[in-house]
Amino acid sequence: MEKLYYEKPYVKTFEAKVLDCRPGKDGLYEVVLDRTAFYPEGGGQPSDMGRLGEAAVLDVREKAEEIVHITDRQVFAGSTVTGIIDWERRFSHMQNHSGEHLLSGIVHKHYGFDNVGFHMGKDEITVDFNGVLSWDQIEAVETEVNKIIWENVPIRESCPSKEELSVLDYRSKKELSGQVRIIEIPGGDVCACCGTHVTNTGEIGIVKVTGLTKYKGGVRISMLCGKMALLDYQKKQNSVSGISVLLSAKSDEILGAVEKLKEEGLKKESRLNQLSKELFEKKVMEYPVSEEPLLVFESGLAPAELRQFCTMLYEENKGSIVLVCSGEEDMYQYAIGSRSVDMRQLSKTVNSRLNGRGGGSAKMAQGTFHAFMQDIKKVFQEELKGE
Numbered sequence: 001m002e003k004l005y006y007e008k009p010y011v012k013t014f015e016a017k018v019l020d021c022r023p024g025k026d027g028l029y030e031v032v033l034d035r036t037a038f039y040p041e042g043g044g045q046p047s048d049m050g051r052l053g054e055a056a057v058l059d060v061r062e063k064a065e066e067i068v069h070i071t072d073r074q075v076f077a078g079s080t081v082t083g084i085i086d087w088e089r090r091f092s093h094m095q096n097h098s099g100e101h102l103l104s105g106i107v108h109k110h111y112g113f114d115n116v117g118f119h120m121g122k123d124e125i126t127v128d129f130n131g132v133l134s135w136d137q138i139e140a141v142e143t144e145v146n147k148i149i150w151e152n153v154p155i156r157e158s159c160p161s162k163e164e165l166s167v168l169d170y171r172s173k174k175e176l177s178g179q180v181r182i183i184e185i186p187g188g189d190v191c192a193c194c195g196t197h198v199t200n201t202g203e204i205g206i207v208k209v210t211g212l213t214k215y216k217g218g219v220r221i222s223m224l225c226g227k228m229a230l231l232d233y234q235k236k237q238n239s240v241s242g243i244s245v246l247l248s249a250k251s252d253e254i255l256g257a258v259e260k261l262k263e264e265g266l267k268k269e270s271r272l273n274q275l276s277k278e279l280f281e282k283k284v285m286e287y288p289v290s291e292e293p294l295l296v297f298e299s300g301l302a303p304a305e306l307r308q309f310c311t312m313l314y315e316e317n318k319g320s321i322v323l324v325c326s327g328e329e330d331m332y333q334y335a336i337g338s339r340s341v342d343m344r345q346l347s348k349t350v351n352s353r354l355n356g357r358g359g360g361s362a363k364m365a366q367g368t369f370h371a372f373m374q375d376i377k378k379v380f381q382e383e384l385k386g387e
């Protein structure tokens with residue numbers, strides 16, 4: 001099996017002979033070729049996709065010394081097929097993988113931490129380090145990494161002998177056996193790796209860190225390289241421009257503008273709470289003190305206001321049990337409370353009769369009735385007043 005993806009990593013189409021094509025899982029086929037440019041999943045890099053003649057290549061895996069292409073239809077053993085790599089996908093992998101080398105190499109150089117986990121997802125790349133880095137530190141790493149990209153240095157690949165390896169200082173995720181493939185970026189990284197990489201660092205385009213979180217005693221870094229970073233920038237630029245217009249603030253001033261907006265919102269909310277409390281106090285006074293259950297309909301109340309109004313009514317002894325409803329048509333929010341009667345069973349009863357949902361404590365229950373006003377009134381009469 002000739003591994004074209006190592007010999008000529010920029011090969012996008014190739015001819016190969018089909019050695020075997022057998023039925024696989026889920027109606028798919030497993031195809032083995034005499035040579036392939038399809039990279040099989042490995043070392044954190046996802047597999048290539050593309051076509052083998054008429055067949056779509058959905059996945060490629062290396063197992064038991066064999067590279068198996070998973071295809072959606074049969075290709076015939078003994079025939080010659082043209083393989084076409086989904087180049088956009090592969091080149092993005094090469095950009096991201098090469099960028100990850102640089103970032104891991106620079107982190108290792110300055111802080112001595114190892115890359116202990118690497119995942120190339122559809123939307124982001126994550127790299128886990130076994131040590132803690134601050135955002136400032138990772139920004140400094142990012143700057144140094146991009147400097148090496150601008151210098152456009154060659155990324156070298158070699159397969160050193162055992163003797164050469166024994167004196168070489170390189171990063172490796174595990175103890176390696178057999179032939180070790182070394183990827184070297186002068187000034188950036190030396191690492192054992194089985195993936196595909198660009199030839200010069202300039203092709204990475206850019207490395208951008210997009211996230212930093214604590215993870216298993218170290219950190220997890222999210223990053224994007226090349227085209228993925230550009231797409232992310234475009235998306236974020238659209239968000240920033242939109243927010244900037246909405247806030248009538250320059251794009252580099254939107255953070256301050258949002259903070260101000262949030263502060264103003266909190267002040268308004270606090271004022272509104274004060275006003276609604278005063279309003280409820282006035283409304284509560286309109287009801288006489290009573291030992292009878294009380295039903296109140298009030299429009300436009302939010303759940304917190306329902307609770308507040310209901311509590312004020314029963315605490316001021318305006319009813320033995322107070323049911324406050326707010327809503328329209330056949331949908332009402334409610335709060336039911338009492339100083340002396342347990343609300344848990346009662347709320348279950350009214351819920352079951354009024355297509356209701358919700359619950360609460362002994363003093364208060366809250367929820368929704370899927371019922372009309374006259375139904376609520378009827379159930380109130382029957383269940384609470386016992387008429």
Ligand SMILES: [Zn+2]
Pocket residue numbers: 097098101183193194195196197
């Ligand atoms: Zn690599």
